[in-house]
Structure formats: structure tokens, C-alpha cells
Amino acid sequence: MLPRLLITLIAGAAALLPPHAFADAQRPVVVELFTSEGCSSCPPADRLLSELSDTRTDVLPLAFHVTYWNQLGWKDPFSFAGADARQARYAQQFRGFEYTPEMVVDGKAELVGSDRSAAGTAIEHARSDGVTAATVRATRANGGVSVSIGPGVGRAHVLLIGYDARHVTAVGRGENAGRMLTESNVVRSIVDIGEWSGAALTLHADAVAGEHHVILLEADDGAIVGAASVIQPGEAAAR
Template sequence: MSARFLAVICTGAAALLASHAFAAEPRPVVVELFTSQGCSSCPPADRFLSELSDTRTDVLPLAFHVTYWNQLGWKDPFSFEAVDARQAQYVKRFRDFAYTPEMVIDGKAEVVGSNRSAASSAIDDAKSTGVTVATVSAAREGGGVSVTIGPGRGRARVLLVGYDARHVTPIGLGENAGRTLTESNIVRSFAPIGQWSGAPLTLHANAVTGEHMAVLLEASDGAIVGAARVVDGQRAPAR
């Protein structure tokens, strides 16, 4: 997966003033659920993620479907190998093995995805202690996306994530055979579109696969330090 982009550095006092105006605004806590339709332990975590999607605008829930359960008889149609590679980076930080359902909160903490109490506590901790290095806003423009990042300190990789709002899938084989799964915010693609280095930055990228999109700022240690949903039409300030 790749996205072609053009970076334009924006400077001037107006950009700096806008940055300070929005600096205190909260941004969504990013919740990544590593899951699979071939995993019998995953449906409760999938339901929890759906509830987060339906009830909390202060959380950006994303379901990443891994491929390593596909050999049990059911190939998850939403799984792809880049998800396995993303989870492998978290494995290096948190555990010695990959598992599902694993929920990673803001790239800094992980819990079993079906453990609602632990997940909710981790989300609350992220809201109170999470770092936002710069404001982010993003909007669709034609067949692409325009991303604006304000000034700040540090460096971060800019990721564009595409996801579908909801799918209902009858499962024919494997551990969940006979069940119908309803899953939300299913990641269909993600790609790096640039690098932010502290100065105000505007990126223009091709849209990635998915009904909706979001932008993540990811620090070198994997922590999420900025995020925004991509809005349709005129750009709005990031939450």
C-alpha cells in the first residue's frame, strides 16, 4: 500500500497563532483492536469496539484484522499481512507473542480486548495523560485528502488509515462457524504519507481504501501523539 503525496511547509505568524488557539483541544484516543473472524475469543471484543464507535466521539476505534488465524478453515476477508506486521511492532514493546483479541490504546498500553474494565481504564488514562504534539485536521478534496498539521516539538510519522463503518458477515467455517458477526471500523488499508518534524505542514495524499479515513501521528516509539478523523467537504478543526 502506498500514497503519493506533496508536502508544503506552511509558515508565518498566523499559523503559529492558530496552533496556540487549538493546542488545548482534545483529540480522540486511538484504540487499535487486533482481531480475526477465525478467533472464537474475538466476538466479545468486536462488540465492545462497536459500542465505542457508536457511543464515544472522544475515541477513535479501529479494528485491525490479522491473517494468522486464516489457516483454521475460515479466511477473514478483511485480513491482510500489513496488519500482522503492525502488531509485530507492538509485540516487541509489550509481549513476546502475538494474540487476539489484543487492544492497544494510543500505542502506549495494551490489554485483552474483551476485558472491558481494563480497556476502559486504559482509555481514561490515555485521556488524562496522553501527549498531543500538534493539532491535526484533515478533509477530503476530490479524490484525495488534505492534511494540516500545526507546529510543535518532536517528530512523527503521518499515517493515513482507511476503514469501513460496519460489516455483517455469516461465518461458514472455523472456530466461529455458524455465527453471524457484526464488526465496526474495520481497517481496510493504511499507509505513511509523510513525516512531521515540528514545523507546520500540509500534505496532499491520494485517498486509501475504505469508506472513511483517519490521520494518525506516530512517534518513533510507536506512541500515537496526534489524530483526527478525515471530514467530508470543508476542513474542520481536529478533535
């Protein structure tokens, strides 16, 4: 049994820690890839994202298919305006223009999506220095999503994202004509469902398009400060 004085000192030290010190330090690093089936430079980046999905439990990869390649011979069936809007916001933060394949790591680092070395460096940097503002727990039940966010420091938008695990597409036209493309974690929807401002918060939202759902906490500067998969009843928590 610990001496009473030591217990008191431990409790006192814990009380001095900021609320976010108790957040889940093991949250996944969020890797967003902006891609298109009409872009001949994108398949290597798509393969890298698939490898991250298959081999890294500490990374949450998400593929956003943009629409601006659609008029160049092949309409990407997974492209949607929400992907364009999200990349446009990052363009203001980084290079000032949109391009594919672009990868954004934890909302704070940007790189060419097929650059394996740069991606590895950015992911490891995010693992070391990434911020987790609050714990996030989310479950899917009764056709909707229930989200619980713990107390912490700061503010963040609460984003609900739906994605499909994998698609294989035979591309008939455009720059990738004749190729069979395998793509992972294909985002189908993104919705802002509320705002967290430091206090514990519970939200309920309708389910969105996509086989799987995740919750992101996004600070006003674009940084990802929280992330969690939406768990089906009976499932163990995963990335």
C-alpha cells in the same frame, strides 16, 4: 476592557508556553483492536469496539483484522498483511508475541481486547495523560486527502488509515462457524504518507481503501501523539 498591563502579562505568559500547548487537547483516544473472524475469543472484543464506536465521541476505535488465523478453517475477508505488520511492531514493544484479541490504547497500553475493565481504565488514563504534539486537520477532495499539521515539539510518522464503518458477516467455517458477526470500524488500509518534525506541515496523498479516512501522528516509540478524521467537504469535523 482588560488593563493594558494585564493584556501584556497574558501575552507574555502565552509566549513562554511550548508550541504543543496550543494543540487540540480534545483529540480522540485511539483504540486499536487486533482481531480475526476465525478466532472464537474475538467476538466479545468486537462487540466492545462497536460499543465504543457507537457511544464514545472521545474515542477513535479501529479494528485491524490479522491474517494468521486464515489457515485454520475460515479466511477473514477483511484481513490484510498491514494489520499483521502493525501488530508485530507492537509485539516488540509489549509482550513479544502476537495474539487475538489484543487491544492497544494510544500506542502505549496493551491489554486483552475483551477486558472491559482494563480497557476503560486505559482509555481514561490516556484521556488524562495523553500527549497531543500538534493539531491535525484533514479534508478529502478531488480523489485525494489534504493534511495540515500545526507546529509543535517532537517528530512523528503521519499515517493515513482507511476503514469501513460496519460489516455483518455470516461465518461458514472455523471456530465461529454458524455465527453472524457484526464488526465496526474495520481497517482496510494503512499507509505512511510522511514525517512531521515540529514545523507546520502540509501533505497531499491519494485516497486509500475504506469508506472513511483518519490521520494518526505516531511517535518513534509507537505512542499516538495526534489524530483526526478526514472530513468530506461540507461535513462538520467529527472524531
